[in-house]
Amino acid sequence: MFHLISNLLHKGTFSHGIHPDENKHFTENIPIRRLPFAPELVLPLSQHFGAPSDLIVHPGQEVVRGEPIAKAKGFMSVPLHAPATGRIKRVELMPTAKGPKTPSIILEVYPGDSQEVGYYYERDIDEMSQQEIIQAVQDTGLVGLGGAAFPTHVKLSPPKEHTVHTVLINGCECEPFLTTDHRVMLERTEDLITGTKILMKALGAEKAIIGTEKNKMNAVEAIQKHLPEDGSIEVRAVQTKYPQGAEKMLVKALMGLEIPSGGFPSAVGCGVFNVASTAELGELLPKSQGVIERVVTITGPGIEKRGNYMVPIGTPIRFILDQLGFSGSANCLIMGGPMMGSSVSSLDVPITKGSGGLLVLTESILEGQHDQKSYPCISCAQCLDACPMHLNPSQLGKLANKHRYDEMQSDFHLMDCFECGCCSYVCPSGIPLVQYFRVAKSSLREKAARERANAS
Amino acid sequence: MSTASQSVVLHTSPHLRHVPAVDEIMRNVVYALIPISAFAVYQFGISVLALLVTCVVTCLATEHAICRLSGRSSSVNDWSVTITGILLALTLPPGFPLWMAAVASIAGVGIGKMFFGGLGYNVMNPALVGRAFAQAAFTAPITTWTPVMADNRFTEFIPSTLTIPFLRPVPINDWLASVAPDGFTGATPLALMKFEQISTDSVQLAIGSTAGSAGETSALLILICGLYLVYRKMMDWKIAFAVLFVAALTSGLFYLIDSTQYPGPIFMLCSGGLMLGAVFMATDMVASPVTPLGIWIYGGMIGFLTIIIRLFGGLNEGVMYAILLANACSPLINSVTQPRKYGYVKKGAK
């Protein structure tokens, strides 16, 4: 009964969450612009969740823009396409935003080339079977462009026992500062609708809902103009709140359903896809092309020429920042948004398929952030009121402090934490809660892996 | 070898936080207590001013000394111990001997807070621990009340204030006779109610023109100061609301049963320390539960117990014990009211 009432009250959103400063005004009204090609692109073979792609070119080989340069290694993997016409220089270990160096293709871009996409043939989606579409999606190399970089075609193949009746297109973009998805919804609306239809067909879903937040009403209007007559696709604005764009929160907000712990959205009949990925799919699949560029919001108080840029995959951020007149150090750079983004380890890190934003802060802001004092937990309950998963971060934090990781999972559901950072954000004691949880989770995962290894 | 990347400082998300820190919250609680303290001084004069100063200074000194003795850096600048001092002073009778107040402060901060490990680790509200200590140790002075608005309150101390340690408190009956208005009985409205069935006008109670502890006389002012904190999102309104609501409900019930014997809810809410306790002490974050349901249970428990103690206990005031008892139950309440997590639809199923 209690939950029934709270469900009614929370219609159009999930419960808990936070309201960080949005800071979207910097870039939300700036149309997407192209950046020039960097002289050299760095293409990690592993830009996605799953097995790294298999190299199919050799150093010295010439490639045309759009040509496949690495193929998918099995189902849980995607191919890679050349973002520019040029010559493969070498393959070597290069830093990535995630930290460790990984094998990457270095592509030398031909400066005078017209950079036409050389790979192109049209396909009629209506003629294709579900299986053919799923294969074609894998061939585009598409992954979740919202940041998770989970291969899209895998999401189109839910477990046999699940039927997906509704496709949810996630245009919430709840991370402060980022406006990539917002601009895509405004400027690539037709591609978005095409992509949505492809996804519906691939999953056999009757319905699709494009969900965005109330702070992007112009996107809702733009999409409404392009919706098909039959009403199979609708657009809805939900409350502006972080982390509204998390898969679980969006399913709750739009459908009133909760994805079971540890399960996929397909368990409740939904498939969730990011708007930018969907628009990309809508553009690429009918032309049989691959992902070679993406929109990146480059913003923050530390940079002047903010905007939403179409950036070739593999562009090193050093090149981007040179173009935009930034000369500070890598300390101030965050790949992604302020809530979940990661600090950049080097200016040589390239833009990959999963990078939707580059946030540039200033040294003084960072100092201010790190000068904050920390106190013991004062049991203020703010973290409990913020946690969208309804966990008890206060208790989890106390256990983490004592390294009682097993208890954190068995009694307090640590593994349900998806590291949104709301708890750390609100904690007046400045306790690095989510940071503790990341450590605890990876320690538990390692332990489980060790146990599996011992058992076999 | 890239040299530039060697010196990079990596941070972990979330990267930008703009939330008030503990010291800022505590400082604002102190701000909210200032009008209440000022009103108490206005009503009772320099004796209360001395009481406030004594309690705050002793509390600060105790925390500082204990921190130093145990080799930690001093935690007095987080303001929490300042709150303890002010609250303790406000719960004492205006003419309470200063040396006793100092002892109560040491007990409150020493036993109630630092013994457990300082801010965040204490089980009960330190101010109330101090007050409970005083109640046990100094039974007579803690129930000696003086009238408000005495003429000479800004020029003279209440005689008992300056009692010398370990001597019997100066009898103040002569002094009382000289300053008190006709009919002053030296009893608080609650005592009058309980022991003599004399009821006091609610309006008087709300604006605080009655006898009582230094800061618990104007229910209205306390409420307004509490609302400031709620507005700043620095206090959990749910706890205060639950306390007051359940207290009103419980006393309302008895009032309906027999309105001649039991006082009405308005009287109950506005009299004694209930308002101060509900707004500023029950809401002590450290000693209250954190779970959404637990907060309501805890608040309700305080409201209910307060009224029961007042009506049926041997004392006329029950807020202090109700809160201390509920504080002690907090960990238990927490553990039985863990929130339902997202993605676990059926309770217990799994």
Ligand code: SF4
């Ligand atoms: S990081 Fe984890 S524990 Fe913290 S609010 Fe998010 S889901 Fe909850």
Ligand code: SF4
């Ligand atoms: S927000 Fe921080 S201080 Fe408050 S209960 Fe949670 S962990 Fe404790």
